[in-house]
Amino acid sequence: MLGIFFLILLGLSFGVFFFRKKSGYLYSLLLVMGMVALTTHGAVQALNGNSQSFVHGFNNIFRSATDILVLDGLSAFFILVINITLLVGLLYANGYLKPYHSRMGNLRFAVHYFSYIWLYFSMLLVVMLRNGVLFLIAWEMMAISSFFLVIFDADNRNILKTGINYLVQMHVGMLFILVGFLLVEKSTGSISFDSLPTYFANSSNWPLFLLFFIGFAIKAGFMPLHTWLPEAHPAAPSHVSGVMSGVMIKMGIYGIFRVVLATQSDLLIIGVLLLAVSLISGLLGVIYAILQHDLKRLLAYHSIENIGIIGVGLGLGIIGKATNNQMLMLLGFSGALLHTLNHSLFKSLLFFNAGSVYLAAKTRDIEKCGGLMKTMPYTALLFLLGSIAICGLPPFNGFISEYLIYFGMIDTMHGAGFSQSILLLFSIIGLTLIGGLAVFCFTKAFGVIFLGSPRSKQAENAIEVTHSMIAPQIISAILIVAIGVVPALFVKPIFGIFSHDLKIIIPEYHSFIANLSGISAASGVFIIMAVGILLLRYIHLRRKPIAAGPTWGCGYTLESSRLQYTASSYADSLSQLAKPVIRRKIITEPISENDIFPPSRAFSTHSEDVFREQLTNKPVNKFLDWMKKIAIMQTGQIQHYILYAFLFMLLILILTYLNFI
Amino acid sequence: MLGIILIIIASLLVPGVIIRTKSIASGRKGPGLFQPLKDLRVLLRKGSVFSNTTGLIFRIAPSLSLASIVCALTLVPFGNQGALITFGADFVFFAYILSFGKFFAIIGALDCGSSFEGMGANREALYSMMVEPAFFILLGTFAMFTGYTSFTDIFYGFHLSDNNYILIFSVISFYLLIQIVMIENSRMPIDDPKTHLELTMIHEVMILDYSGFDKALLHIGTFLKYGIYGALITAILINTKWSIYIQIFAFFAVVVCLGVIIGLNESFRARNKMGKNPQFVLTLSGIALVAFVIVLLLMGKF
Known part of the structure; x- marks a missing residue:
C-alpha cells in the first residue's frame, strides 16, 4: 500500500508544471509533506525493527522476488535527516523566493520546484536502493536535479559556469563509483551493495574501498576533492545551499558508511587513511573558512570541516573494528552518524540565515555588513545559535557528537599500543584545534555581520525578514537544543542501529548512557x-x-563605523600563522622613498584555494593547451577530413595485418 | 559541595596575594590583601554606562561567561571529595563550556564596534584556540596513564600508581597548568594587565567598555579561574588518600603559591613581544607532548 503511494507521489510531481508560481509552491509543499509523512512512518518502523510494510509494497508492485528497496537502520536514519532539512528548506523557500517572483517566469519556478521535489525523491531512493545500477540512476538524478537548483539564477553567467563545473565534478565522482561497482560485478556476479561483503571476503579490500571512497568523497567534499563545494554553495539560492550542504553532501557519507561497514580486511590501512584525510579536511576547511569574506563561501568551507569531523568518527570506527575494540567502533560510527544529523540541522539553519542576511542587506560580503542584530534580531539570534552549535560548544548538539568521538579516543588510549596511542593523541589534537578554530571563525562571522555598527548603506537599511522565513527555522533550533540538553534520547537509537546491524554488544553500554545524563546535568x-x-x-x-x-x-571621539575591526583584520593574525598552507595575494603599490606626498592607493588581499589551483585549474588548463595544439587538425576542409578517415582505415588495416587487434 | 565553597573562598584570595607579592617585590607599601574585593564592592555599588553601539550581546556576555565558569567549577574535583557532577570525559565538557564563555566574551567585545576591542577579541580567540591542545594532551595523557576518563577518577587513579618516576609527569603538569592559568587569565608573559597602552593589551582591552555590575562579573570570572586551576594543581600534587584536613590545607597552600608565583613572575619579567606570543603558547603543547612521551615510556609502550 505504502509503495503505491510512493509511486503516485512520484508521478504527481509532474503536475507542478501546470501551476502558477504561488500555487505551484503550495502544490509542491503538499507533495513533499505527503512524502515526508510516508517515509517518516517507514523510517520509524524500520528503526523499531519492523521494516516490512514499506518494502513489501514495493516488491508486490514490481513482482520482484528480492527486495528492491531496503530500509535498515542506517537508511532509516538518513531518511529522517533528509526529511527534516528538506521540509524546513521548502518552508523557508517561500519567503526567500518572493523577491524573484517579479523577475522570473512561471516556467522557471516550475522547473525549480520540480527539481527540488526530485532532489528529495532521488535522495530518498539513494539511501534505500541496494542494486548498483538503480543506485547509480538515483545518484545521477540527484546530481542533475541539484544542478538545476544551483543554476536557478542563471541570468548570471558565472552561476551557469559554476553549475556546469559542479555537474562535471559530480560525474567524475560517479565514474569512480561505477568502476567500483563493475569490479564487484566481475568478481561476485551481482551488482549490488549486498554483494560487497562477498567481494571483500575474497579480495584485497583497500583498492575497492579507495575507488568508492574517491567517488563518494567528491560528493561529500573531503579535501582535496572539495573544489566544487565552495563554488556551488554560494551560487545556489540559500534554501538550496542549506539543503545541499545539510543533506546532499551527506549522501557521500552514506555511501562511505555502506562500504566501510562491509569491509573485512586491510581495516587499519583504511582507517588510518580515512582519519588522515579527515583531519586534513577538518583543519584546512576551517582555516580556509576563516579567510573568506563571502558568508556563503565561508559556510561552504565549514561544511568541509564538518565532513572532516564525521570522517574522523568513521576512521576511528574502522580502527576500532580493526583492533576489535567494540567501544571505539560503536562510539566512532555513532559519533559520525550523529554529527551527520547535527550538521544537517545547524548548517542548514546557518545557510537559511545567510539567505536572510543576503535578502535584507543585498550583499553576501561580510565586510559590508555590521550591526544587523539591531534591525534583524531574530535572524541574529538564530545565527548565533547555529554558530555556537557548529563550534561544538555545549549545551548544544554539536558538542554531543564531538563528545562521542572524544570519548571513544580517550577511552581507548589506556589499552592502546604505541602507534595507536600516538594516532589517537594526534586525532585529539586535531579535533581540539578544529574546535578552537571554529570558535575563531564564528566569532568573526557573527561579530562582523551582526554586531558593532553598520559598515555600509545597505546594512544600515536592512530590515528583518518575514515571519514565514523565521518560523520554519525554529524547528531546527528546537532540535539543536534538544539534542544538546537531552542527548541520551537521541544517542540511544543510534547505538541501536549499530548494535543491531553490526552485532556490537558492549558491557559498558549503561555506564556510557549514564555519562550522557551527566552532560544533561552539567x-x-x-x-x-x-x-x-x-x-x-x-x-x-x-x-x-x-x-x-x-x-x-x-580619546578619539569621532564615531565612525570604519574604525571597527574588519573581518580581514580579524583573520589576519591567523593567516600569518597559517602561511604554509594558504596562499594570499596582496595587491598594492608600495610607497617608494621619493614619494613625499603619496597619492591615494588601493590595497586588497585575496586568499586562494591552493587545491583548486593545483588539482583542478592547472591540470585542466594544461589539458586545454594540449587540446588546442591538436586542434590544428581541424582545418575545416573536407578533403583533409576524408584523408583522416582514409588514414584511420589504413591504420586499422595495418594493425589487423600485424595481429594487434 | 564543600569543594566548591572552598574553591570560591580561595579564588577570592588569589588576586590579593598577587598584588601583595608584587608590592613587596617592588618595595612598595601597596594595597592590602582584600583590595580586589573592595574594588568589587565599589563596582557593584556603581551604575553602568553602555555604549550606544552596543546591543543585547554586550549586555548578556559577562553573565553567560560567568555562568560557564561556574558550570566548569562543578566539574572540578576537590581532594577525595570528588566533583559535584562527574561523568566520563568530563574534562572535554569542562574545556568546551569554558570555550562557550569565551565565545560570548569575544562577541561581547565585538559588539562595541571599536577597533581596540576587536583587536583584543581577536587575540583572545587566537590564544585560547592555541592553548587548548596543551590542555587536551595533558588530560589525554592522564587518561592514558590511569585508564579513567573523568576528572575525579583520573586523579584518584593517578595516586594509586606505584611508579615513582611518575613524579616527572606531575612536575610537568604542574608547570603546564600554571602556564595555562596565566594565559587563561591574561597574565604575564602573554599579557600585561597593568599596561596603559590599548594596543598591547589582550584581556583588558576586551573589557574596556564594561562598567559596574558587568565588570564585576568579569572580574569574578577571572578570580574563579584561579581557584579552579588551583584545585586541579592540588589534585595532581596531593595524594587523594590523605585526610580531608590535609587536603584543605594543601589546597590553600597551592592557591597562595599560585598567587605568589604569578606575582613574582610579573615583578621580574617583561611581557612577550606580541608577535612572539603564538610561539610561546604553542611551546606549551610541545611540552605537553614531551610529557606524553614520558608517560609512554613509563607505561612501557615503546
Missing part, C-alpha cells in the same frame, strides 16, 4: 546559572543609574 547547571545570573543582573541594574555614551575610542 548543561542544566549551566542553564540555571545563566538564567540566575541574568535575573540577578536585571534586578541589580533596575536600582542603579544607567547612562549611555560613545564607545571608548582612546
Whole structure:
C-alpha cells in the first residue's frame, strides 16, 4: 500500500508544471509533506525493527522476488535527516523566493520546484536502493536535479559556469563509483551493495574501498576533492545551499558508511587513511573558512570541516573494528552518524540565515555588513545559535557528537599500543584545534555581520525578514537544543542501529548512557546559572543609574563605523600563522622613498584555494593547451577530413595485418 | 559541595596575594590583601554606562561567561571529595563550556564596534584556540596513564600508581597548568594587565567598555579561574588518600603559591613581544607532548 503511494507521489510531481508560481509552491509543499509523512512512518518502523510494510509494497508492485528497496537502520536514519532539512528548506523557500517572483517566469519556478521535489525523491531512493545500477540512476538524478537548483539564477553567467563545473565534478565522482561497482560485478556476479561483503571476503579490500571512497568523497567534499563545494554553495539560492550542504553532501557519507561497514580486511590501512584525510579536511576547511569574506563561501568551507569531523568518527570506527575494540567502533560510527544529523540541522539553519542576511542587506560580503542584530534580531539570534552549535560548544548538539568521538579516543588510549596511542593523541589534537578554530571563525562571522555598527548603506537599511522565513527555522533550533540538553534520547537509537546491524554488544553500554545524563546535568547547571545570573543582573541594574555614551575610542571621539575591526583584520593574525598552507595575494603599490606626498592607493588581499589551483585549474588548463595544439587538425576542409578517415582505415588495416587487434 | 565553597573562598584570595607579592617585590607599601574585593564592592555599588553601539550581546556576555565558569567549577574535583557532577570525559565538557564563555566574551567585545576591542577579541580567540591542545594532551595523557576518563577518577587513579618516576609527569603538569592559568587569565608573559597602552593589551582591552555590575562579573570570572586551576594543581600534587584536613590545607597552600608565583613572575619579567606570543603558547603543547612521551615510556609502550 505504502509503495503505491510512493509511486503516485512520484508521478504527481509532474503536475507542478501546470501551476502558477504561488500555487505551484503550495502544490509542491503538499507533495513533499505527503512524502515526508510516508517515509517518516517507514523510517520509524524500520528503526523499531519492523521494516516490512514499506518494502513489501514495493516488491508486490514490481513482482520482484528480492527486495528492491531496503530500509535498515542506517537508511532509516538518513531518511529522517533528509526529511527534516528538506521540509524546513521548502518552508523557508517561500519567503526567500518572493523577491524573484517579479523577475522570473512561471516556467522557471516550475522547473525549480520540480527539481527540488526530485532532489528529495532521488535522495530518498539513494539511501534505500541496494542494486548498483538503480543506485547509480538515483545518484545521477540527484546530481542533475541539484544542478538545476544551483543554476536557478542563471541570468548570471558565472552561476551557469559554476553549475556546469559542479555537474562535471559530480560525474567524475560517479565514474569512480561505477568502476567500483563493475569490479564487484566481475568478481561476485551481482551488482549490488549486498554483494560487497562477498567481494571483500575474497579480495584485497583497500583498492575497492579507495575507488568508492574517491567517488563518494567528491560528493561529500573531503579535501582535496572539495573544489566544487565552495563554488556551488554560494551560487545556489540559500534554501538550496542549506539543503545541499545539510543533506546532499551527506549522501557521500552514506555511501562511505555502506562500504566501510562491509569491509573485512586491510581495516587499519583504511582507517588510518580515512582519519588522515579527515583531519586534513577538518583543519584546512576551517582555516580556509576563516579567510573568506563571502558568508556563503565561508559556510561552504565549514561544511568541509564538518565532513572532516564525521570522517574522523568513521576512521576511528574502522580502527576500532580493526583492533576489535567494540567501544571505539560503536562510539566512532555513532559519533559520525550523529554529527551527520547535527550538521544537517545547524548548517542548514546557518545557510537559511545567510539567505536572510543576503535578502535584507543585498550583499553576501561580510565586510559590508555590521550591526544587523539591531534591525534583524531574530535572524541574529538564530545565527548565533547555529554558530555556537557548529563550534561544538555545549549545551548544544554539536558538542554531543564531538563528545562521542572524544570519548571513544580517550577511552581507548589506556589499552592502546604505541602507534595507536600516538594516532589517537594526534586525532585529539586535531579535533581540539578544529574546535578552537571554529570558535575563531564564528566569532568573526557573527561579530562582523551582526554586531558593532553598520559598515555600509545597505546594512544600515536592512530590515528583518518575514515571519514565514523565521518560523520554519525554529524547528531546527528546537532540535539543536534538544539534542544538546537531552542527548541520551537521541544517542540511544543510534547505538541501536549499530548494535543491531553490526552485532556490537558492549558491557559498558549503561555506564556510557549514564555519562550522557551527566552532560544533561552539567548543561542544566549551566542553564540555571545563566538564567540566575541574568535575573540577578536585571534586578541589580533596575536600582542603579544607567547612562549611555560613545564607545571608548582612546580619546578619539569621532564615531565612525570604519574604525571597527574588519573581518580581514580579524583573520589576519591567523593567516600569518597559517602561511604554509594558504596562499594570499596582496595587491598594492608600495610607497617608494621619493614619494613625499603619496597619492591615494588601493590595497586588497585575496586568499586562494591552493587545491583548486593545483588539482583542478592547472591540470585542466594544461589539458586545454594540449587540446588546442591538436586542434590544428581541424582545418575545416573536407578533403583533409576524408584523408583522416582514409588514414584511420589504413591504420586499422595495418594493425589487423600485424595481429594487434 | 564543600569543594566548591572552598574553591570560591580561595579564588577570592588569589588576586590579593598577587598584588601583595608584587608590592613587596617592588618595595612598595601597596594595597592590602582584600583590595580586589573592595574594588568589587565599589563596582557593584556603581551604575553602568553602555555604549550606544552596543546591543543585547554586550549586555548578556559577562553573565553567560560567568555562568560557564561556574558550570566548569562543578566539574572540578576537590581532594577525595570528588566533583559535584562527574561523568566520563568530563574534562572535554569542562574545556568546551569554558570555550562557550569565551565565545560570548569575544562577541561581547565585538559588539562595541571599536577597533581596540576587536583587536583584543581577536587575540583572545587566537590564544585560547592555541592553548587548548596543551590542555587536551595533558588530560589525554592522564587518561592514558590511569585508564579513567573523568576528572575525579583520573586523579584518584593517578595516586594509586606505584611508579615513582611518575613524579616527572606531575612536575610537568604542574608547570603546564600554571602556564595555562596565566594565559587563561591574561597574565604575564602573554599579557600585561597593568599596561596603559590599548594596543598591547589582550584581556583588558576586551573589557574596556564594561562598567559596574558587568565588570564585576568579569572580574569574578577571572578570580574563579584561579581557584579552579588551583584545585586541579592540588589534585595532581596531593595524594587523594590523605585526610580531608590535609587536603584543605594543601589546597590553600597551592592557591597562595599560585598567587605568589604569578606575582613574582610579573615583578621580574617583561611581557612577550606580541608577535612572539603564538610561539610561546604553542611551546606549551610541545611540552605537553614531551610529557606524553614520558608517560609512554613509563607505561612501557615503546
